[in-house]
Amino acid sequence: MTTAAARQRTQHAAQDSHAIVFDTVSKRYPDGTVAVEALDLTLPAGELTVLVGPSGCGKTTTLRMINRLETLSSGCIRIGDRDVMESDATQLRRHIGYVMQHSGLFPHQTIADNIATVPRLLKWPKSRITARVEELVELVGLDAGLIRRYPHQLSGGQQQRVGLARALAADPPILLMDEPFAAVDPIVRTHLQDELLRLQARMGKTIVLVTHDIDEAMKLGDRIAIFNQNGRIAQFDTPTRLLAAPADEFVVDFIGADRELRRLALQQLDPEEIDPGVHVAGSATVGDARTRLQQAGSSGVVVLDEAHRPLGWLDWERLRQADGLSRIEQLELTPWRHRLHERTNLRSALNALISAPGDVMPVVDDDGRYLGVISQVQLTRRLS
């Protein structure tokens, strides 16, 4: 107990030292263009902060100033209490992971060598590098058989995974990601986003991710900084607060017209709201089902199989016409196109309910077993 607590404390201390603080940072180019203007921003340690905004808003410049790929014109950036401009740029970069849009893999090196780049620069012993590469390949979900291949032999999604593995190789406390999923197709993108969230839940790194996609920002960000065109921050907040209380018209416009729907996506079903519903086993008789229905006063019944999984919906009209002695499972049931998981978000729930027979949807647990139903009426009450 005490060691666990102590470990947690040291972990917290370590994390705090990796908060990234922008103190009135400006970036002007020699031609007079202002990329970033008097930026004050604290990116909390151990969180995933998303920088989002229209193109040319300075979000990428902001990211690149952290590892000194861009030099700041004025102000200062601190990681913990260290000023980045006072650290050696090369050393600094070896301790900050960097993932870019096009994986940026070295085409002449194998996947293993690409991943090993930073450990090699840090002069780790060979055996440690080999072990670390194997570990990373598994961590980012790559097939171990790929490590002897070359980048051009991999798909875009696989290359992005290698890019992530390379960035994580020396276990840096900070990870910078510059539009990491912009160049892959939507299905792969969703997959990679989910993986990143899964990894981050385990790693708790300080991640700064740049995107122009507000959906991606909402999905990934613990906090989101929305940049406006003038290189200033319009709002810096959690996704929930951005949706609930947008700071100005720009933020409202940027989030888009479906703000209410996006809010729903951030809320989960409340277990209290799940109604036990009226359900019968497939092996029950039509007569039993009629009795149950009449007692409950419902318009239909959820039919379950032996494993307690929902089979389909049976409405009153069909029950009434059926032979009272036949079994339920011999009747024609209306199946659901979706299953609602108990931890599903309200947006998916609403979406599923729109097409649900009988205006109710069964809610299931991890094993697909019936927990109860949620009805359109209940959900609408929750929304208003």
Place this chain on the structure above:
Amino acid sequence: MNDSLPALLQGLIGWLADPAHWQGSNGVLERGLEHIFYMMVSTLIGAAIALPIGIGLGHSGRGGLLAINLTNIGRAVPSFGVIIFVFLLVGYGVIPVIVALVALAIPPMVTNSFVGMRGVDPAIRQAATAVGMTPWQRLLQVELPIAMPLIMAGVRTSAVQVMSTATLAAYVGLGGLGRYLIDGLAVRDLVQVLVGAVLVAILAVATELLFAGLQRLVTARGLRHD
């Protein structure tokens, strides 16, 4: 003297079949080695000058246009003119020949190494910086290996050109396979002229093949898209 083609070919084979023509200071082996020596020395000196320039300019991305234009002007200067000019300056010896051949070897190597270095994807260059490579590490571990196929293509072009042009050495009284051409022309011994031409051509083709193999050898496996 019979100048018909079959007779010339017969003469050629007869000439080459005579062991006496292969030995001694005017033998094929000696002359061939001299020829190869001119080529090797000139290409090496040329590479020592051209590659740092092309690679350096390509790495920094500055002054490339100037360098390429200068070398293109260099290409327009006739090698024979250079030989005579340097011959007049320093007199008899191997230097005028080497200077002319080096001048010939430089342009393809500068251009190719510059283009090869510039051809490295900026995203890859940036990635090298972002992972914490020093400029030297970036050059040696990333840019050079990726540019290597093109750089070697430049060396190959230069070597082949120098190999054929080394024939000119004989004009200023030096050796090499050009001797057969010059001497043969002087006495209108067409068989000997043909011997010189054929041997130079064979050496040039051999150089081409050798350097093509070398180019393949220095191309990292990940860059071979076959």
